[in-house]
Amino acid sequence: MSKLSLTVNDTPHDLEIPESRTLAQLLRYDLGLTGTKIGCEEAECGICTVLVDGVPVDSCIFPAFKAQGCSVTTIEGLAKGEELHPLQRNFIEHGAVQCGFCTPGLIMTSAALLEENLHPSEEDIKIALKDTFCRCTGYTSVMRAIKSAAQELRGQAPLPVNEPSVRERGKVIGHSVPPQEVREKVTGQAKYTDDYIFPGMLFGRTLRSPYPHAKILRIDTSRAKALSGVYAVLTYEDVPGENLHGLVYRDWPVLCHDVVRYVGDAVAIVAAESEDIAAKALCLIDVEYAPLPVVADPVYAHSPEAPILHPNHPTGNLLKHIKVRHGDIDRGFTEADVIIEREYRTPIIEHAFLEPECSIGVPAGVADHEKLTVYVGSQIPYQDRNQIALAMGLPEEQVRVIGTLIGGGFGGKEDIAGQIHAAMLAAVTGHPVKMLYTRQESLIFHPKRHATIIRIKTGAKKDGRLTAVQATLYGDGGAYASLSDKVMTRATTHATGPYDVPNAKIDCYAMYTNNVPSGAFRGFGVTQSAFAVEQNMDLVAEALGIDPIALRLINAQKVGVTTATGQVLRDSVGLIETIDKVRADMQNFQWGWREGHKAYGWGFACAYKNTGLGGGAPDKAEAEIEAFEDGTIEVRIAAADMGQGIAHVVAQCAAEELSLPYNRVKVLLCDTDRTPNGGPTTGSRQTYISGNASRMAAGVLREALAQSAAELLDVPPEQIRFEEGLMRYNGHTVEFGDVVGWMKRNNLTPRSRYEYWAPKTQPLGTGGDMHIAFSYATQAALVEVDLETGEVHVLKVLSATDIGRAINPLMLQGQIEGGIVMAMGNALTEAFISENGVPWTTLLSRYKMPSIKHTPEIVSHLVEHPTADGPYGAKGVGEIPSINTMPAIANAIYHATGVRVFTVPVDQDSLLRAIKSGQPELHTAWQDVR
Amino acid sequence: MKLWERYHTPTTVDEAVALLQQYAGTARIIAGGTDLLVEMREGHHDPFPALIDITSIPSLRTIQIEKDTVYIGAGVAHTPIVKNPVLVERATCLVESCGVIGGPQVRNVGTLGGNVAHALPAGDGTTSLVALDAEVEIFKNGKRRWVNILEMFTGPGQSLLDSTRDVLLQFRFRLSGKNEATAFKRIMRPQGVALPILGCAVWVRLDESREYFDMVRVCIAPIAPTPTRISELEEVLKGQPANEVSIQKAVDTGLKVVHPRTSKYRATAEYRQEMMELLLRRTLPLAIERARTGKAIPEGVGLK
Missing domain, CATH: 1.10.150.120 ([2Fe-2S]-binding domain)
Incomplete structure (x- = not known):
């Protein structure tokens, strides 16, 4: 301990702290200023930025004692009292x-x-x-x-x-409320999970496999247990319940027993009084491994010589063969005047949410917790509870999951991370235990976007009408199933693109390998198939001499079309309007041109994406609303908000139904003891499903309030009007809160609950409605390619997105802009690289995502073709913006340079050589440079 | 996880040296730490017993100009270099290279001294210091001495200095004068580690007529395990007209004598060859222009 004097936010401090502190640690731990976040500890992400003597620095790698005598300003010091900066x-x-x-x-x-x-x-x-x-x-x-x-x-x-324009505004719906x-x-x-501190809290760490595939011969924890300050060292033997978890298939060990299947597999966990001791203890656990042959790619995984990774899985390494059969594929290609067949590849993509995973387990009976409680920023709190309970051997009612704020998810916080481990360590030690992952651990551990290989054959007649699509997809599911089944199903069913395709035969092989597991990621497989579909569309257009936009208009899905899975589209198919809107913005354009050593090109791509789980899975959400005498309400629902904004959507729906000003609605999310289940935040489902649950719960509450107001005013309840937080009848007015008070005095509960069930869907292969709705989008990208370096820059992206009905235009636009830039990363900057199962991408500094310098001009239009059962006609938006950006950029590169890229991220090195040598097809990407 | 135990902030060089001796090879010199601490975090080894921060030593924090020579202390961060009006005019390549290292947060803390001590084969600051023919003052084996920047590097990631015993104190080089100018450019890719595919710094002096090269220094990196000048290319330009034809000769020579290698996830050898040509075609005319006009506005600072 040494003395450090500095001023933080104008307050002088004289501290006695260890010299090993970083400035971020000092702020967060010693001063409790948790507004400064830690994202990577590599000086890469910049989110820990604070000002030292007015100068911005990365506090995560800034030694605290460097700030001796300095004046530090943090986010907490920016506002002047209540007045925001x-x-x-x-x-x-x-x-x-x-x-x-x-x-x-x-x-x-x-x-x-x-x-x-x-x-x-x-x-x-x-x-x-x-x-x-x-x-x-x-x-x-x-x-x-x-x-x-x-x-x-x-x-x-x-x-x-x-703010984007909207067709129609309600009282609260259609307004950009904060x-x-x-x-x-x-x-x-x-407060995010790592910002919570409990008395006596211990720190957990996980020992992970260094091998992609190995037999565990021996685990010896005795040296780690003997280390002073260590409270527990647990292995598979200590899992009280079932040593498996998984959202679709329960195939993922809580702690590995006999085999490890990827680098990052958990073998042992430790709780200690400090992070340093926990880290030291990991080094003292002796594990003897016998390396096994590695299955490093999905095609090899499918071959007879590949070792079987999950002996209990009935189809070996083939996790699932997913099939779409529609019409007569042979006839479709016989009728075609032109057939285009190509192979596309996409790499593993990392979510890079800026908040690394964190869970805190609190044992029953400690610090006001009646039952075993886990704090976590998770996308699926109720399924976390279920999986924790099974592993702990407890009934679900004896486990509580409290959802904290989530620092980004994008699908990457659906699977179990540290939830079960934190619960186990808390239960064994009797102390709260925080399990915070480092960025580097997060990178190797959590499920990613599937790498795919997609071979696709598209047939069309001279007039441009598509006759057939045949495709074979391989998806690298990695070591455990995670959501591979569902994700690759979406990739398969959407592989016709948003078009009227009379004949289709699509086969997808979701494979187990020894790579990092892949699972949910914004776009859910459709991002990958759209890369192939939309480039084949441009190839077809070129072969037929038809304009790419015209070809899409000829084939665009519209009401009445039957999809390849046999679903008749009954409403809300705004694709053509999205195409028209984007085309209108492109007035007087050329597809490609050159100026000096720069080549420019426009690329066009369409997309669709289902809303909701679909495929026969029951899709429901339950909301509770309570009204208070101060005229406010609280909406309660376990629907995770990872920044996309379901909290304001449910609030707006309830406010609309009750004619309440938005600022009188509070929302409580994700506490399995206090909020009913809103279901997973996945598949662009929350606005539709939980939005409806909130709307309908508000409807029930409204009826009860109207009944009471009617008695108060002595009029028929159906004549009560709800306006601006008041209830009115013929010039008589009563305050919302007064009605609530009256109800309470008369022993009526001003609370409602509604379980909303989405329309029934059908499993793939059975025909009928596989999904409750589809969102549609069109994007056009303008790129600049430097003909001297091969560098690619996206200058502009035009987009139009059919989301049914705009609940909150500004936040919708945020989803679209964010989705586009994220997808630009897929096209241009991102790949998670593994070398024979061993990740190379072990640091954030090896994984570049788009920064502000890559941001193009983005124009986003909202298109509103309402869907009958959506809340006010709304459907999902979370994923649709991230689907067609990648093919739009690829098509633009082709128009600029004459070179088509069949894999990503685009490698300027090989692109330049392809341009110079006149090679029209590029099948290598950045990760192939070696 | 903690990376070090004790953190010392000596205020004189003598004090820093005494501390190094006291720890007898177990303590390390740190300046900004923006490279070192990240590297230590990757290393997964036990915490260092002590770090000795030289940025609190006032004499190492200054940029001093004496006649035509500038002295830059080892504790000077990149930002003050980029903003220094004299360096902007008279050491433009250094400003251009320091201006593209990291983002503002890193440039505010990371130092040129650390950049050199780290001995990356393609450290941007180093590339320009080589073109500027800079000298480095070091404390080694109990005494201070000046060495040429090229002598500093003994292998990839290895410098003359043992950072548990020695100290890099300062740089000095002659500022561009009449008919002299410099330029730096680099080629990056938007994927993977933020190291240049190729960086190129040139220093040129034209003759009195400003029509002929009097002398040229060129550093392109990485093309070898340590930073190096391309003397054959420099020789070819000596006395030649400062025009397109001579630049073509320089390019031809470069292509003949320089054989960059392919590095995984960075660039192929072929691409690097092409970029070498491009960088020469982009930097030499720029430097000529600057030497002729006596005016230099740094390009690409902050963005490239």
Whole structure:
């Protein structure tokens, strides 16, 4: 311990702390200023940015004692009392806050910029924020917020909010109300799992396999157990219940027993009084392995010589063969005048949510917890509870899962991470245990986007009508099933693209390998198949001499079309309008042209994506709403908000039904003891399913309130009107809260509950409605290719997205902009690399995601073709923006250069050589440079 | 997880040296730490007993100009170099290379001294220091001495310095004068580790007529295990007209004598060859232009 004197947010501190502290640790642990977040500890992501003597630094690698005598400013020091800093206010106004985890870093970096420069150009902003990452927003709203704040600081009016237009607004629906807890997020008060501290809390760590495939011969924990400060070292022998978890197939060991199947598989867990002791204890666990042959790719996995990874799985390494059969494929190709067949490949993609996984287990009877409780930012709290209970050998009712704020998810926080381990360690030690993953651990451990190999054959007549699509897909599911079955099913069923295809034969092989598991990731397999489908469409157009947009219009799905899975589309097919909207924005364009050593090209691509689980899975959500005498209500539902904004959607739905001002609605999410089950946040389902649950629960409450108001006013209940937090009848008015008070005095409970069941769907292969609705989108990308270096830049993306009905236009736009920039990463920057099962991507510094400097100009239109059963006609938006960006960019590169890329991320090195040598097809990507 | 135990902030070089001796090879010198700490985190080894931070030593934190020579302390971060008006004009390549390292947060803390001590074969700051023919003052074996920047590197990631015993103190080089100018450019890729595919710094001096090369220094990296100048290319340009034809000769020579290798997930040898040509075609004319006009506006700072 040594003395450190510094000033933090204008308050002087004299601290006695270990010299080993980083500045981020000092702020978070010693001063409790948890607004500063830790994202990578590699000086890569920038979200830990604070100002030291006014200068932005990465506090995660800044030694605390470097700040001796300095003045430090954190996000907590930016507001003046209750009055927010203009940056904080403008981040809220312009919709620049989603999950909020990176928000403090973005705001602090921006604050430093504005201290120096009150007239920042777009380039100045890009330079200043180049290394401060946000995975949610796509940065467009961030840039606007900064410019607007600069105007205010110059004494000018703020910029108007760039809100997309909507067809029709309700009282609350269709308005861009701010998301819930947004003030907490911009001030650093918002609490994510790692921000919770409990008395006597221990720190957990996980020992992971260094081998992609090996037999465990021996595990000896005695040396680790003997280390002072270690409270528990647990292995498979200590799992009280079933030593398996999994969302679809229960094939994933809680702790490995005889075999490890990927680098990152958990072998032992430790709880100790400090993170350092826990880390040291891991080094003292002796595990003897016998390496086994590695199955490193899905095609080899399917071959007879490949070792079988899950002997109990009835079809060996073939996790599932997924089939779509529609019409007569042979006739379809016989009728075709042109047939295009190509093979496409996509790599494993990492979610890179900025908050690494964290779970805290609190044992029953400790710190006001009646039962074993796990705090976690999870996308599926009720299934976490189920999986924890099974592994703990407890009835579900004896486990409570409390959902904390989630610092991004994108599908990557659906599977179990540390939830079970934290529960086990808490139960054994009798102490709360925090299991926080490092970024590097998160990278190797959690399920990713599937790498795919897609061979696709498209047939069309001279007039452009598609006659047939045949495809074979291989999906690398990795070591455990996770959501591979469902994800690859979506890739398969969507492999015709959003078109009227009379004949289809699609086979998908979801394979077990020794790579990192793959599972849910925004786009859910459709992102991969669209890369193939939409490029084949352009190839067909070229072969037929038809304009690519015209070809899409000829074949676009519309109401009445039957999909390849046998579903007749009855409503809400806005594809053609999305095409028209984007085409209208492209007036007077050329597909490709050259200026000096730069080549420019436009690319066009369409997409569709189901809303909801579909495929026969019961899809439901239950919401509870309670009204209070102060005229407010609370909506309770376990529907995870990872930044996409389901909290404000359920609030808006309830407010609309009850004619309440939005600011009178509070939302409680994700507490399995206090909120009914809203189901998983996956498959773009929450707006539709939980939105409906909230709307209908509000309807039930409204009836009860109307009944009571009617008695109060002595009029028939059906004549009571709800307006602006009041109930009215013929000039008589009663306050919402007064009716609630009256109900309570008369022993009536002002609370409602509604379990909403989505329309029934059919399993694949049985025909009928496989899904409750589809969202549609069109995007056009303009790229610039440097003909001297091969570098590719996306300059502009035009988009139109049919989301049924806009509940919150600004937040919808945020989903679209964020989805587009995320998908640009798939096209241009991202690949998770494994070499014979051993990850090379072990550091965030080896995984580049798009930063603000990559952000193109984005134009986003909303198209509203309502779907009958959606809330006010709404359907999902979470995934659809991330589907067609990648093929739009690929098509644009072709138009610019004459080279078509069949794999990603685009490698400037081989692209340049292809351009120079006139080679029209490029089948290698960055990861092939070796 | 903690990476070090004790953290010392000496305020004189003597104090820093005394601390190193006291720890007898178990303590390490740290400047900004933006490379070192990340590397230590990757290493998964036991915490260092002590780090000795040289950035609190006032004499190592200054940029001093004496006549035509500049002295840059080892504790000077990249940002003050990028913002220094004299360096902008008269050591433009250094500003251009320091301006593209990391993002602002890293440039505010990471130092040029650390960049060199780290001995990356393609450290951007190093590439420019080589073109500037800089000298480095080091403390080694109990005494201070000046060495040429090229002598600093003994192998990939290895410098003359043992950072548990020696200290890098400062750099000095002659600022560009009349008819002289510099330029730096690099080629990156948007994937993987943020190291240049190829970086190129040139220093040129034109003759009095400003029509002929008087002298040229060129550093392209990485093309060898340690930073190096391309003397054959420099020789070819000496006395030649400062025009397209001579640049073509330089390119031809470069292609003949330089054989970059393929590095995994970075670039193929063929691509590097092409980029070498491109970088020469982009930097040499820029430097000529700057030398002729006597004006230099750094390009690409903050973004490339």
